[in-house]
Every structure is written in C-alpha cells, then in structure tokens.
Amino acid sequence: xxxxxxxxxxxxxxxxxxxxxxxxxxxxxxxxxxxxxxxxxxxxxxxxxxxxxxxxxxxxxxxxxxxxxxxxxxxxxxxxxxxxxxxxxxxxxxxxxxxxxxxxxxxxxxxxxxxxxxxxxxxxxxxxxxxxxxxxxxxxxxxxxxxxxxxxxxxxxxxxxxxxxxxxxxxxxxxxxxxxxxxxxxxxxxxxxxxxxxxxxxxxxxxxxxxxxxxxxxxxxxxxxxxxxxxxxxxxxxxxxxxxxxxxxxxxxxxxx
Amino acid sequence: xxxxxxxxxxxxxxxxxxxxxxxxxxxxxxxxxxxxxxxxxxxxxxxxxxxxxxxxxxxxxxxxxxxxxxxxxxxxxxxxxxxxxxxxxxxxxxxxxxxxxxxxxxxxxxxxxxxxxxxxxxxxxxxxxxxxxxxxxxxxxxxxxxxxxxxxxxxxxxxxxxxxxxxxxxxxxxxxxxxxxxxxxxxxxxxxxxxxxxxxxxxxxxxxxxxxxxxxxxxxxxxxxxxxxxxxxxxxxxxxxxxxxxxxxxxx
Amino acid sequence: xxxxxxxxxxxxxxxxxxxxxxxxxxxxxxxxxxxxxxxxxxxxxxxxxxxxxxxxxxxxxxxxxxxxxxxxxxxxxxxxxxxxxxxxxxxxxxxxxxxxxxxxxxxxxxxxxxxxxxxxxxxxxxxxxxxxxxxxxxxxxxxxxxxxxxxxxxxxxxxxxxxxxxxxxxxxxxxxxxxxxxxxxxxxxxxxxxxxxxxxxxxxxxxxxxxxxxxxxxxxxxxxxxxxxxxxxxxxxxxxxxxxxxxxxxxxxxxxxxxxxxxxxxxxxxxxxxxxxxxxxxxxxxxxxxxxxxxxxxxxxxxxxxxxxxxxxxxxxx
Numbered sequence: 157x158x159x160x161x162x163x164x165x166x167x168x169x170x171x172x173x174x175x176x177x178x179x180x181x182x183x184x185x186x187x188x189x190x191x192x193x194x195x196x197x198x199x200x201x202x203x204x205x206x207x208x209x210x211x212x213x214x215x216x217x218x219x220x221x222x223x224x225x226x227x228x229x230x231x232x233x234x235x236x237x238x239x240x241x242x243x244x245x246x247x248x249x250x251x252x253x254x255x256x257x258x259x260x261x262x263x264x265x266x267x268x269x270x271x272x273x274x275x276x277x278x279x280x281x282x283x284x285x286x287x288x289x290x291x292x293x294x295x296x297x298x299x300x301x302x303x304x305x306x307x308x309x310x311x312x313x314x315x316x317x318x319x320x321x322x323x324x325x326x327x328x329x330x331x332x333x334x335x336x337x338x339x340x341x342x343x344x345x346x347x348x349x350x351x352x353x354x355x356x357x358x359x360x361x362x363x364x365x366x367x368x369x370x371x372x373x374x375x376x377x378x379x380x381x382x383x384x385x386x387x388x389x390x391x392x393x394x395x396x397x398x399x400x401x402x403x404x405x406x407x408x409x410x411x412x413x
Numbered sequence: 414x415x416x417x418x419x420x421x422x423x424x425x426x427x428x429x430x431x432x433x434x435x436x437x438x439x440x441x442x443x444x445x446x447x448x449x450x451x452x453x454x455x456x457x458x459x460x461x462x463x464x465x466x467x468x469x470x471x472x473x474x475x476x477x478x479x480x481x482x483x484x485x486x487x488x489x490x491x492x493x494x495x496x497x498x499x500x501x502x503x504x505x506x507x508x509x510x511x512x513x514x515x516x517x518x519x520x521x522x523x524x525x526x527x528x529x530x531x532x533x534x535x536x537x538x539x540x541x542x543x544x545x546x547x548x549x550x551x552x553x554x555x556x557x558x559x560x561x562x563x564x565x566x567x568x569x570x571x572x573x574x575x576x577x578x579x580x581x582x583x584x585x586x587x588x589x590x591x592x593x594x595x596x597x598x599x600x601x602x603x604x605x606x607x608x609x610x611x612x613x614x615x616x617x618x619x620x621x622x623x624x625x626x627x628x629x630x631x632x633x634x635x636x637x638x639x640x641x642x643x644x645x646x647x648x649x650x651x652x653x654x655x656x657x658x659x660x661x662x663x664x665x
Numbered sequence: 666x667x668x669x670x671x672x673x674x675x676x677x678x679x680x681x682x683x684x685x686x687x688x689x690x691x692x693x694x695x696x697x698x699x700x701x702x703x704x705x706x707x708x709x710x711x712x713x714x715x716x717x718x719x720x721x722x723x724x725x726x727x728x729x730x731x732x733x734x735x736x737x738x739x740x741x742x743x744x745x746x747x748x749x750x751x752x753x754x755x756x757x758x759x760x761x762x763x764x765x766x767x768x769x770x771x772x773x774x775x776x777x778x779x780x781x782x783x784x785x786x787x788x789x790x791x792x793x794x795x796x797x798x799x800x801x802x803x804x805x806x807x808x809x810x811x812x813x814x815x816x817x818x819x820x821x822x823x824x825x826x827x828x829x830x831x832x833x834x835x836x837x838x839x840x841x842x843x844x845x846x847x848x849x850x851x852x853x854x855x856x857x858x859x860x861x862x863x864x865x866x867x868x869x870x871x872x873x874x875x876x877x878x879x880x881x882x883x884x885x886x887x888x889x890x891x892x893x894x895x896x897x898x899x900x901x902x903x904x905x906x907x908x909x910x911x912x913x914x915x916x917x918x919x920x921x922x923x924x925x926x927x928x929x930x931x932x933x934x935x936x937x938x939x940x941x942x943x944x945x946x947x948x949x950x951x952x953x954x955x956x957x958x959x960x961x962x963x964x965x966x967x968x969x970x971x972x973x974x975x976x977x978x979x980x981x982x983x
Contacts, residue, residue: 189764190743268832272799272824303501306474311518311566312490321518325505354824359804362825365734366805367969368758401546402504 192371200375208360212379215346215356218274219387222281223342227335229282230289235319237290238297248294255287259345263352272353280349285338292334296327329402332395339391343384357383417600418451419492419569420485421471427479428466428628440466441628443480446621450485453596453603455613457659458623464606467628468495468572471604484570490519494563496573500555502547502562508534509543512561519566526565533561536595553584557591564595571596571603578608586644589616593642610663614655615642622662632662694724694894696877697746698731702916703923704909704932705847705875706750708772708949711912712901724893730919733828741766741880748879748894753872754807754969757961757979761970765881768980769895770950771873772902773938776866778808778874781834781850782841784859791863792816798839801826807872808865809843810967815868831856847935851927872960873952874938884981895950895983902949905932906940952980 174194180186181193188196201208233251237244263280270276300323308318350358357376364372423446429437440463448454456464469475471482472495484492494515502511509530510517516526534540537557547555556576563571573592577585593616596603607613613620614636622632636655638646646652698706709728729746731737737749738756742764751759751766753776759766780794780802788794795816802809803826826843827833831853834840844850850860865871877898884891905912909932917928944951957976964970 187742187763189759189762190739264827264830267827268836272822272833301501303497303499304503306469307495307497307501307514308518309474310472310490310493310495311515313518317518322503325503328505352825352827359825362803363805366803368738368755368762368764399505401507402548 189368189370192374196371197374197378200369200371201379204372204375208357208375208379211355211357211360211376212383214274215277215343215350215358215380216383218277218349218356219281219343219346219383221274222278222345223285223339223387225278225282226286226289226338226342230286230334230338231293231331233286234290234293234297235324237294238319238323244294251287251290254283255291257283259284259348260351263348266349267353274355276353277346277349277355277358280353281342281345284345284348285342288337288341289331289334292337293327293331296330296334297323299330300326329395329399332391332399335391336388336395339387340384343380343387347380417569418449418602419488420450420602421446421448421570422483422485423447423471423480424483425480426467426470426477426482426628428463428470428475429478439627441477444628444630446630448602448604451600451602452619453593453617454605455617455620456604456606456623457608457610457613457620457663459625459663460608462623462625463628464623465574467623468574468604468606471570472572488569491515491566492568493570493572494566494568496559496563496571496576498575498578500547500552500559502555502558504547507544507546508539508550508558511547511558512565514562515566529565530561533565534558536564537561537591552580553588556580556584556588560588560592560595564599567599569601571601573603573605575607576605577612585612586647590642590644592616597640610656610659611647611652614638614652614659615646620655620659622659631665632659634658634662694726694748694890695729695746696726697729697735697737697740697749699735699737699750699752700731701920701922702728702730703848703920704913704916704928704935705772705777705845707905707909707912707916707932708898708902709877710901710916711905711909712897724890724897726894726897738764738766738878741878744880744882747883748877751876751878752874753876753957753960754964756876756878757872757957757964757974758807758969760974760979761972766878767881767884767978768873768876768878768952769891769983770877770898771952772876772950773874773935774941774944774951775938776808776864776871776874777845777847777935777938778865779844779846779862780812780841780865781844781846781853781860781862783834783838784861785838786861788861788863791865791867794841794863795821797821798841799824799837801833801840801842803843807964807967807969808868808870810969811868811870811963812865814967834858847931847938851930851934855927870963871956873956877950892983899949902939906936906949947982952982954980 177186177191178194181188181191237248237251259280262283266276266279266283270279304322304326305318308322313321346356347358347361350356351362357380360376361373364376423444426441426444427439428441429439431437444467456467458464466475470477472493503514506514509527512534513526513530516529531540531543534543537560539554539557539561542550542554547558550558559576577588580588589612605613605616617636619633619635621630623629624631634655638651638655696709698709700706702710737746738751738759740746741749741751742759749766753768753771756766756768780791780800782788782794791812792815794800795812795818797820799822801824802812804823829849831842831849834842834853835856835858842849844862846862846864850862853860877895879891909929913925913928913932917923917925939949943953954976957979961970961973961976961979965973
C-alpha cells in the first residue's frame with residue numbers, strides 16, 4: 157500500500173500527459189514525424205527490443221564505469237585539494253574546467269586520443285560527471301563543524317585522524333549529493349561519447365535520427381532516461397542506507413529523558 | 414579532593430581582534446586572574462564581553478596576544494576537557510563510541526577505552542542508551558553524552574561554555590545538580606561560562622563578572638552558600654542574595 | 666548610479682527595438698542549409714549578393730547556415746524555414762512519413778558521396794574497402810544500408826562518420842571514411858596523403874543532392890514566390906559557376922575553417938556534378954521523373970520506405 161502511495165503522485169501526470177499526447181498526434185494536431193505518439197514509441201521499444209536491450213547494456217556499462225571512475229578520482233582529488241589552501245587555489249580552477257568545457261566539442265578529441273570504442277565513451281562519461289563529485293566533496297570536507305575540529309585539536313589528533321575520523325564521515329551527505337548529480341551526468345556523457353565513438357543507445361539515437369525514425373529516437377531516449385533514473389535511484393538507496401542512523405525518524409528522537 | 418584539579422595563573426592576558434584597519438579591538442585588555450586547584454568558577458558577563466574567548470585561551474585552542482596563562486601543574490593532552498553549547502556528537506557513531514572518542518584520539522586501546530566510556534556514561538546515568546545513535550536521543554541526553562565524553566579522560570581541568578543554554582529548564586536543573594555532584598566526587602577544576610545568573614550562583618563556589626568591553630573583572634565573589642547544593646536551594650533566599658550581587662555587577 | 670545604468674540600457678535597446686519592429690513588417694524568407702557556407706551552396710550566396718536577381722524579384726531571403734545534424738527536412742515540414750537544402754533520398758523518406766516536402770532545384774545532379782581510402786592499400790573497387798580495417802559511415806543513411814547489403818560489414822569495424830574531420834584517417838592507413846568527393850579527399854591530399862575515392866553512385870545509388878526543397882503547403886499557398894525563388898537560385902548558380910571568386914570570399918568570411926585556396930579548388934572540382942548535358946538542355950537544377958522513380962524503388966528495396974510513392978509528387982520543375 158505504501159509503495160502505491162509513493163508511485164501514484166508521479167504516475168498521474170505521466171498518464172495524463174501520455175494520453176494527451178496520444179490524442180494530439182492521432183488527431184493530427186501534432187505531426188507524427190516531429191513528435192511520435194506514445195503508442196508508437198512503446199511499439200518501437202517492443203519491436204526493437206533485442207537491439208535496444210543490447211544497446212542499453214552497453215551504455216549502462218560505459219556510464220557506470222565512467223561514474224565509478226569519477227567517484228574515486230573525484231573524492232581523491234577533493235581530499236588532496238582540501239589539504240592546503242595553496243593547493244586549492246592552484247588546482248581548483250582546473251577542476252572547474254571539467255564543468256565548463258562543452259563535452260560535445262571535446263568528444264572528437266577523446267576519439268583521437270583513445271580511439272573508437274568503449275574506452276572513449278567511458279572517458280566522455282568521466283569528463284562530464286567528475287566535477288560535481290569534486291565540488292561537493294570539497295565543500296563537505298571544508299565545512300566541518302568548527303567545534304568538532306576544536307575538539308579533535310584539543311585531544312591532539314593528527315591531521316590524518318581528523319580527515320578520516322571527522323572530516324570525511326561528516327562530508328558523506330554532501331558527497332552523496334555530488335554523486336546523485338554525477339549519476340545523471342555520467343549517462344549523458346556516455347550517450348554523447350557514443351554519438352562520436354559509436355555503440356550503445358547513443359548510436360541507436362544517431363542512426364534512427366538519420367533514418368527519420370522519430371519513434372525509435374524517442375524509444376532510445378526514453379530508455380536512456382530510465383537508465384539515468386536507475387543510477388540516480390541506486391545512489392539514493394545507498395545514501396539512505398549509509399546515512400540511516402544520522403537521520404532517524406522524528407518519532408524516535410523525542411525520547412523521554 | 415584537593416590535588417585532583419589544576420591551578421591557573423593568568424597575568425596580563427591580552428587578546429586582540431581586527432576591528433577596522435588601524436583600530437584593532439582589544440577583546441581582553443590585560444586580565445589578571447588566579448584560579449585555585451579544584452575550584453568551581455563561574456564566569457559571567459554580557460554578550461560580547463569575551464568570556465568565550467577567555468575559555469578558549471585557557472583551553473589552548475587560542476593564543477593570547479599578550480600576557481601569560483600558566484597551569485600548575487603542567488599536564489598532557491588528557492588534562493583538559495571542553496564542553497560546548499551544543500553537544501556536538503559525531504552522528505555516525507553510537508553513544509559509546511562518542512564517549513570514547515578522546516581516548517581513541519589519544520591512542521588508547523579499544524578494550525580500555527570501552528571500559529572507561531562505560532564508566533563515564535554510568536556517571537551520567539546513560540548506560541541504557543550506549544547502543545543508540547545521537548539522532549535517537551533527546552537534547553538533554555545528548556548533552557549528557559557530551560559530558561561523559563568530557564569526563565572519560567579523567568580531566569583535571571573541565572571547561573564548559575554555556576553547555577545547558579539550549580535545554581529546557583527542568584533538564585537544566587537536573588544537569589546542574591549532576592554536574593555539581595560530578596565535581597564534588599572528582600575534584601577537578603571547573604570553569605563554567607554562563608549567561609544565567611541563577612545557574613552561576615547555584616553551581617559555583619566563586620563567580621567572576623566580566624565588564625562589557627575589554628575583559629576587565631568587575632566582581633570577584635566567593636559564594637556564601639552551602640557545599641551541598643540541591644534544587645531546594647533554588648527557592649532559598651541566600652541564593653537570591655548572591656544573585657542580586659551578581660546582577661548588580663552586570664548592570665553597572 | 667542606477668538611473669544612469671537604466672538610461673544607458675534604454676538608449677541601446679530603443680533603436681534596436683525599432684529596427685526589430687521594422688523587420689517584422691517584411692516577411693523574411695528563410696533558407697536553411699544543412700552545412701556551413703561552402704562552395705556546395707555557392708549559388709545561393711551568389712543569388713543573394715551577386716547577380717541582384719533576388720532583390721529585383723522582391724525576395725528578402727535569409728540564409729541560415731547549418732552544421733552536423735541540422736534537421737532541414739523537419740524544419741521545412743514544420744514551417745520554421747520556408748526552404749531547405751535536403752538530400753534526395755531524405756526527401757523521399759520524409760514524404761513517406763507524411764512530411765510533405767517537394768524538390769525544386771537539384772544543385773548536384775550526381776551524388777557527391779563516396780568512400781575514401783588510402784591509395785597505398787591499392788584497392789580496386791568499393792567492395793574491397795569492406796574486406797578489412799575500419800570504415801567510418803553514417804549508418805543511418807540509405808547508401809550505408811546498400812553497402813552493407815551488397816558487401817557485408819562482418820570483416821570491418823564500422824564507426825560513426827567524423828563529419829569532415831580527417832584526423833583519424835590521416836593517422837591510420839586501414840581507416841576509410843565516408844566523404845564528399847569534392848571535399849575530404851582534397852584536404853587529405855593537401856596533408857600529404859594519397860587517396861583513392863570510390864563514388865557511391867558507381868553502385869547505382871545516385872540520388873539528387875543539395876536539393877532546394879519547400880513544403881507542399883508553401884508551394885500551394887505561394888506559387889509565385891516559390892517560382893521567383895527558383896528563378897533567382899538558377900541565376901545565382903549560373904553567376905557562381907561563371908565566377909566563384911567574390912562569393913567564395915564572402916563565404917570564407919562566414920566559414921574560416923576552410924581556407925581560401927580550398928574554396929577555389931572545391932568550386933572547381935564540383936563543377937562536373939552540377940553541370941551536365943541534361944542541365945545544358947533543361948537548365949541548372951533540372952530533375953527527371955525517371956531518376957526519382959529509380960530512387961524510390963531502391964529505397965523501398967532497402968526497407969527505408971514501406972511502399973513506393975508517386976515520383977511526380979516528389980519534385981516540381983518551375
């Protein structure tokens with residue numbers, strides 16, 4: 157029952173919009189070669205399931221690999237940046253570069269450096285998703301409670317102790333925020349990488365677009381969105397499990413003395 | 414229990430913060446103060462008078478810009494404990510691990526520090542909550558964990574900066590009594606910064622009132638009150654008299 | 666302080682708004698290109714600047730340059746451009762999906778698409794390209810489907826077309842790529858690599874290319890305007906073929922990624938695609954029903970359209 161109550165609110169607009177779109181396309185208000193009817197999209201998924209499933213698998217693998225790489229590299233980079241103000245001032249602008257560079261412009265460069273194949277797609281996913289990890293992790297590490305930092309100092313904790321026993325665990329909620337953002341971006345990065353490097357859902361979109369098969373384009377795009385959603389949801393779940401003790405429900409916190 | 418506390422000698426202590434460019438503000442402009450071993454000292458004063466700054470300097474979290482703060486006897490890391498206004502517990506650790514934190518940072522072995530933490534938590538009557546997490550505790554319970562954490566190293570100098578200010582009155586009364594009992598049984602030097610005149614009078618055997626600016630001591634009063642302090646004392650006229658004196662000094 | 670900033674902004678936007686209002690009065694005719702300004706569009710830019718043919722007929726045309734993936738056939742269908750440059754096969758597929766665009770003027774009588782490979786490989790026919798190595802193709806294009814059907818892709822690695830970039834080609838001898846015969850091979854030769862080009866038209870698949878198209882709707886509502894446009898375009902192409910230099914300069918300014926020498930070279934190399942005996946007889950951009958019928962049959966055979974469509978609906982000779 158609880159799951160039904162969770163699903164119902166987002167489900168209602170979805171059904172309403174889908175039904176409206178279906179009506180508009182069928183009655184000719186929207187031209188089907190510009191925007192396909194939802195039924196056409198679902199049919200395209202059904203008819204091309206073998207191809208789409210395989211493509212989805214490939215894109216998932218690349219996006220996931222790029223995301224995992226971003227996670228570890230990003231957190232490590234943020235820890236390094238947090239070690240001194242000079243290091244931060246010297247290297248943070250280069251981290252920002254990853255955020256601002258338009259991936260569609262550098263994707264061809266990635267192909268030149270890494271060649272055609274999955275490694276380029278992973279590189280693209282990595283480039284697009286790493287910055288939020290660095291930025292959020294750094295913010296988390298640097299905004300530790302000053303009173304706790306004083307406490308650690310009082311008892312003579314070494315910088316390493318303070319980092320691993322205080323700053324890093326305290327930064328976890330912020331780190332997860334970064335990972336949530338990075339998850340969706342990794343999928344986008346993978347798809348863009350695939351436009352240039354081939355394979356996966358990106359390739360399906362590119363080919364279908366050239367063939368003027370709008371229904372198949374939307375089918376692939378829909379699956380790509382679901383992929384992003386799945387990754388985002390996984391991070392959310394991991395975050396909730398990891399942080400569950402920090403944010404106990406309201407009821408239990410009102411204990412009697 | 415004499416000898417279980419630390420004596421402090423402050424001479425000409427000065428602390429300056431950057432005000433405008435050529436006009437640094439002297440938060441504390443040359444303070445002299447002598448605190449005996451095992452004393453329970455309350456520090457009072459209006460907001461911004463520098464009492465928290467003073468406490469941080471005594472804790473060696475801050476350095477004075479002039480003068481000296483000498484401890485007799487000098488000790489190691491275990492000597493000092495600090496309790497903040499909020500409990501500031503680590504939310505990802507349970508009560509036991511939070512209480513044991515100072516010993517962990519000092520490199521004490523696991524079994525030993527567990528034992529010491531349990532003992533400290535027993536002193537604040539929190540043994541039934543050792544496995545719970547801070548998010549599951551009330552404000553008062555969290556403050557008691559913070560106290561247990563402060564006591565776990567058996568400090569000879571216990572510094573508290575308005576620790577009970579965020580709690581409701583009943584909880585405050587209980588914790589005041591508990592703190593006083595802990596002091597009596599262990600004999601460490603306690604310096605207790607507070608806004609509350611009634612709390613200062615109730616808890617301490619000596620109170621200093623700091624001036625609005627510059628950190629001068631306007632009043633240094635040894636309480637004329639019984640050693641045993643229970644909540645009944647709250648209604649006692651003698652407490653009222655001490656409070657009147659303190660209030661007078663603050664309002665001057 | 667704030668008042669001054671406000672006044673400054675008002676003074677700047679005021680005249681601009683006035684100009685915008687004036688523009689709104691004359692309906693601009695939009696021509697959407699499917700690539701950057703290059704010699705393949707020379708006649709259109711010449712029509713605008715050179716021979717004055719456009720202005721005399723009262724046509725205010727705005728040429729919208731495109732890039733990789735510009736959806737010209739959808740833009741014309743949706744009405745966001747009155748005219749667009751499309752490929753012949755693209756047009757047929759669009760019509761079969763209900764997007765009724767119609768061809769008016771075929772700049773390229775023959776398809777300039779081809780596969781280019783390193784000459785050092787000594788390949789003799791287009792089929793040899795698919796025996797080994799890497800081939801970069803736009804897999805969605807009908808000609809790619811044709812090549813796959815004829816030669817099979819099992820012995821090569823197929824990767825996406827780099828859209829004019831030849832870096833991968835230059836660095837790898839076994840790399841072959843889809844190209845415009847009038848473009849990439851020239852750039853490759855300049856970089857010191859000898860190439861062998863195989864025209865796709867040799868396989869028999871030879872759609873009209875760089876085709877000026879409009880929607881059935883526009884043609885129906887505004888036949889005179891369309892006729893004027895086609896006439897102006899024809900004049901523009903004549904002018905460009907006779908003397909490409911001034912138009913090349915104008916286009917080069919808009920598209921500095923191609924150097925002036927290459928502009929001149931490509932303008933020369935593309936001539937045989939544009940002028941033929943057919944165009945000599947019937948005028949530049951002419952099209953025949955037979956050619957369209959062949960194309961339609963081929964596309965049906967490749968599975969790009971479910972059923973044949975009437976060839977006479979695909980084009981108009983104006």
